[in-house]
Amino acid sequence: MGKQCPYPQLYRAFAEEESGDHGGGHIALPIDELGVCLFHSEDLAWKRANDLPGAFLRLNTLLEKHGTERHYDFAEFVLVGSPPDGGSDGDGEDVVLRIADIIFQKQAHFTAARFADPVKMERVRFPNGLEMDGATFAGDLTVKDAYINGAGMSGTRFERASFIGVEFASYALFDGARFTGSSPGGGRAVHFRDSRFRGLTNFAGAMFDLRGDSTAAFERTSFEEFTDFRGTRFNCHTEFRYVTFADVTDFIDASFELVGSSARYAGAAAEFTGITVAERGVVTFRSSDPGRRLFAHDVEMTFIEKDLAGTVYFENVNLTSFVNGSRERLLELAREGRVQIGTGCIKYRVQTPLRTVPVEEGNAPLVVELCQTFANYFSASQGLSLGVEIVSRDRTRVSFFYYTDEDISEIEFLERLAQTERGLWNLLSVDAHGHLAAIPGPDHAVSARDESAVINAVDGLSAMLGTFFRVGARIAMRRWKEADTRALLNAIRFNEDGAELRAAGLHRTLVARYTESALMGLNRQQNAQLVPIAPPTRNKARILFVGANSLTKPMDLELEVRCIQDSLRGSVEGARLEFKQVPAATVDTLFRGMLEESPTYVHFSGHGLESGIYLRDERGAPRLVKSEPLAELFGQFRDTVRCVVLNSCFSVAQGRVIRRYIPHVIGMSEQIQDTAAVAFSTGFYAAIGAGRDVPTAFEVARARVGIDDPESVALLTLL
Incomplete structure (x- = not known):
């Protein structure tokens, strides 16, 4: 890091205490042919032959006894392992750097260090923190039964990594880290299991670019303070199994992609299984870009519902990717108020793009009313379910979309909507001779199909007339213009031909026929004997x-x-x-x-x-x-x-x-x-x-x- 390595001199000054003969001989730190010490040399075979793991452990002892720095400086170390039998050739696959049963009394800095062989840390404690920013692990990393009071791993590069039974106190920073390994047979190449993140946790911008069918897994793990997965890329199968989110957790602009595929993972690219959200937990899944919904592949998400005490929020999320009943249960939880599904979410098999209709003050209910009339008429006339979801409404606009979960293509769905608009609009028209359609009485023989058609026509027509009566009152009070009529019809417009002409004709009809005083007095004449109820006072x-x-x-x-x-x-x-x-x-x-x-x-x-x-x-x-x-x-x-x-x-x-x-x-x-x-x-x-x-x-x-x-x-x- 731009400084001269101080450890050769440290060994010369103090290593005789470690020789065992009390001054009978000095243990010098080996220097390679290029004049570089054992810790920083790039000659891996030479480092293994000179027992680098033993020298590293001795260095830790020397620094505890004689070091004057407030932290251990292992920056830019190139660390290798040794065979299990203590041999020195180091050519076999079992070469591992083992660090076990050690307490690092000061903060350990492995900044930009390189671990050339697999690393196993067991029962290791870092009570003052571990900094590995920019480090590289060329082989497996296994950390087991460890305590780390502050882990800095920003920008660190991992192959396969396992953190089993690890307590991350204070903070755990994995922002910008990259995991690029693979596991045979689609196993877990990255595994956080039985671990606790007790402080601020940051995976923002981290990349899980695992190869093949490998998995990144968080299992029986708890996140107890603010956790940030903002912009994290899971380009692999991902599991969050029996994970607890106890505080604010953001999966904002995270991506869940499958770069490989297999029969095992064909159902879900991401699995959130048995999730617990504590009382003060707020878990947010959101895409900041309305044009790119979160979750492009299948997702399974289930909660331990007795422990769903906090808030789960979705915005700009493709909920149709949720499988195995997850979507249906999420929608039920949303209706119960236990999760929140915000704007921009795709929740249904087929849905129209979001529509926004501008309205004047107080006219939004008419748009909502006409949308519901259209949905009811569609369901009755087409024999398919249709829903309308109001995304937002205020005094100036209403935003909504139509949707269905029927097994139907988007092209056919849009054509059926256009057919329904034509049918509903034509109910308002009379034939060329001015004849009105008569409703058959009980003495007339009518088929069941015709009965349903008549009832559907009456329901649709009467609902639309009721809306137009309300429009007429607004016209009379000079609170409705032709532009408002045009905006109202846009709520049910799926045929472009003649749209402006239809709007202009309807407005002329409304002005001429729906503003007479007789219509305004109809309620009084029909219901003169009813006692009115006083309106409630509005709470302030x-x-x-x-x-x-x-x-x-x-x-x-x-x-x-x-x-x-x-x-x-x-x-x-x-x-x-x-x-x-x-x-x-x-x-x-x-x-x-x-x-x-x-x-x-x-x-x-x-x-x-x-x-x-x-x-x-x-x-x-x-x-x-x-x-x-x-x-x-x-x-x-x-x-x-x-x-x-x-x-x-x-x-x-x-x-x-x-x-x-x-x-x-x-x-x-x-x-x-x-x-x-x-x-x-x-x-x-x-x-x-x-x-x-x-x-x-x-x-x-x-x-x-x-x-x-x-x-x-x-x-x-x-x-």
């Missing part, structure tokens, strides 16, 4: 502003409060939003505020560190409240709190902990200027007051900050 949503100013670095919290109140005043949702304050907040006043107000939004404004936020104590002095107990507090109100805003510096770290309990948490990744914080609050609550959801309000607030302080935009994070 509360915003709890928690302020904790600093005596040394005061902020203008009053300005922020005024800006928030101005944003809410007179807004669309302002009448049902209440703004409450906990000024100069202490722990006790924060607790009382949460208990008395049961807020929907909690907004903290003050100072913070990565470890927590500052409130005030009884004397007004700053008091640090750490992330874990703060998260536990919000966890008690998870049924009512939808969003926590931490308008303070370095608050993303606290937000990650709070996110275990609360659907939306907003934090700042670094120190943020007061002007940017106020601009964010102004934009965010203006959007909330306008009826936008939290993700949309967050984007509006980012845009507002970008006007005043563009450099601060990147600091805003929605978790």
